Structures are given as C-alpha cells and as structure tokens.
Amino acid sequence: MEERMPEYLHLPLQVLWFDTPELTLIAMLYIVAAILGGITWLLLIVGPILMIPYKRSQPRGFFSHLLYVFGWQRYSGYPLAAQTTFSE
Numbered sequence: 001m002e003e004r005m006p007e008y009l010h011l012p013l014q015v016l017w018f019d020t021p022e023l024t025l026i027a028m029l030y031i032v033a034a035i036l037g038g039i040t041w042l043l044l045i046v047g048p049i050l051m052i053p054y055k056r057s058q059p060r061g062f063f064s065h066l067l068y069v070f071g072w073q074r075y076s077g078y079p080l081a082a083q084t085t086f087s088e
Contacts, residue, residue: 031042
C-alpha cells in the first residue's frame with residue numbers, strides 16, 4: 001500500500017477555494033435543507049455568502065476555537081471552556 005505525503009504539512013485541505021471549515025458549513029446546510037426542504041434550500045446559498053467572508057476576516061484558527069468554546073470540540077490536555085479555574 002502506497003501513501004502519499006502532501007508537499008506542505010501546514011496547509012489545510014482545500015477543495016476548489018473552500019477550506020475544511022467552509023466545506024463543513026456547506027455540508028451541514030445541505031443536510032438541513034435536504035431534511036427540512038422547502039425554503040430552507042436558500043440557506044445553502046445565503047449561509048455561505050454571509051459566513052465565509054466573516055470567517056475569513058477573523059484570525060487563523062477562529063472556527064476551531066469557536067467550536068471549543070461551544071463545547072463541540074475537545075483539545076486534549078486543556079480544560080473545558082466553561083471552567084473558570086484551573087490548577088495543574
């Protein structure tokens with residue numbers, strides 16, 4: 001079995017001009033529109049038009065830290081985002 005190594009390890013996965021968090025947003029909106037139907041298909045167009053420029057105007061890593069604050073992503077070795085005190 002042959003595995004391919006990317007040329008630059010620090011570059012994110014990119015499809016067309018979308019990076020991973022943007023593709024995740026589009027996929028989630030597609031699933032919601034497919035389940036609910038009707039006018040929610042407009043979310044598939046309006047959602048990325050509003051969210052992608054906002055995300056790109058924020059510092060690098062903004063989306064993953066936002067997921068951490070909401071509790072949807074865990075970083076090993078770090079306390080939960082809701083904790084106010086931390087002692088090592």
